Amino acid sequence: MAFPFSPPITQETATEFFSSSGVKIKEAGTFVGEVTKDAKVNVADVAERVGSMFKSVEACGVVTAVGPGLTGRQVGDLVAYAGQQMGSYAEEQILPANRAVPVPPSIDPKVAASLMLKVCGNKKSITAKSDSTIVIQVEPGHTVLVHAAAGGVGSLLCQWANALGATVIGTVSTKEKAVQAKEDGCHHVIIYKEEDFVARVKEITSNNGVEVVYDSVGKDTFDGSLEVLKLRGYMVSFGQSSGAPDPVPLSAIAAKSLFLTRPSLFHYAATREELLEAAGEVFANVASGILWVRVNHTYSLSEAAQAHADLENRKTSGSIVHIP
């Protein structure tokens, strides 16, 4: 039975997916979804929010049926996916097979469920080759700022930037989250509800600023993030948990010849090859211990409203997973 907030998958679209090389999976774990916030968002707006951005688009499950003529995937395979097929708040789901990624046996399904969207969307921002004009290769000697450093994505970004040899500054809202961010590789943690993060970053970097800011908070942090970047720094604005940033005048970018990018997972794992490469690298890094995923909260599907409320109220850290 589909969860009531899931966007409707009609018999027609389900049949279409299935007959054009689809797989049906029984969910093992489902990531709660994205957080986005504007002035009117509250718990009662969950259904509206689900319809307004890409939500419930990440899960891990066991294949229970494959479409006619499909090769390469079998009943019993453990697969995960992110994006381009809403409706993961469900016990069973039909997916286009080319979005389903095999999950190695060493990876816990809850971890796989919470990993796909985050890392496909953001790993290239941190690891892609520096010959790209929009992303930067983080390397030793760099200093990076990660907002919401104890969040699902933030936690992984801190670990990865640290592993690449960068000095990592993280922002969080509470002392408890600060402890986690430290454990995840932050060399400096700023509690941005209590401290002015701009002043603190300038202090930490002796007024030099940072090479990269990973900003998923959006409205509340965007301007400050630009302010703490070095000349030719990279502003990676990949989310808007506090609301959409105001329009950015070109003069704000020109002031320091900055690079501004708004990456989306859909564009960094657009082809099957890119998807498999990204997922393979991430699973390998989890298996080898370079990355660890904190599934700090699990909820049943019937507790989805509570999960969203906790997410919106900044009560969560790490990843949040529904267990059907």
Ligand SMILES: NC(=O)c1ccc[n+]([C@@H]2O[C@H](COP(=O)([O-])OP(=O)(O)OC[C@H]3O[C@@H](n4cnc5c(N)ncnc54)[C@H](OP(=O)(O)O)[C@@H]3O)[C@@H](O)[C@H]2O)c1
């Ligand atoms: N571009 C992409 O392809 C892509 C892919 C995945 C995720 N994302 C985005 O990345 C962001 C992080 O996703 P996530 O799942 O890992 O969530 P998350 O970071 O675990 O949760 C959101 C965190 O944002 C912080 N925050 C700051 N101001 C907030 C506010 N006004 N309301 C709510 N939270 C606020 C909170 O941390 P503190 O309490 O520490 O401030 C909160 O815990 C989201 O904005 C998501 O949309 C983008």
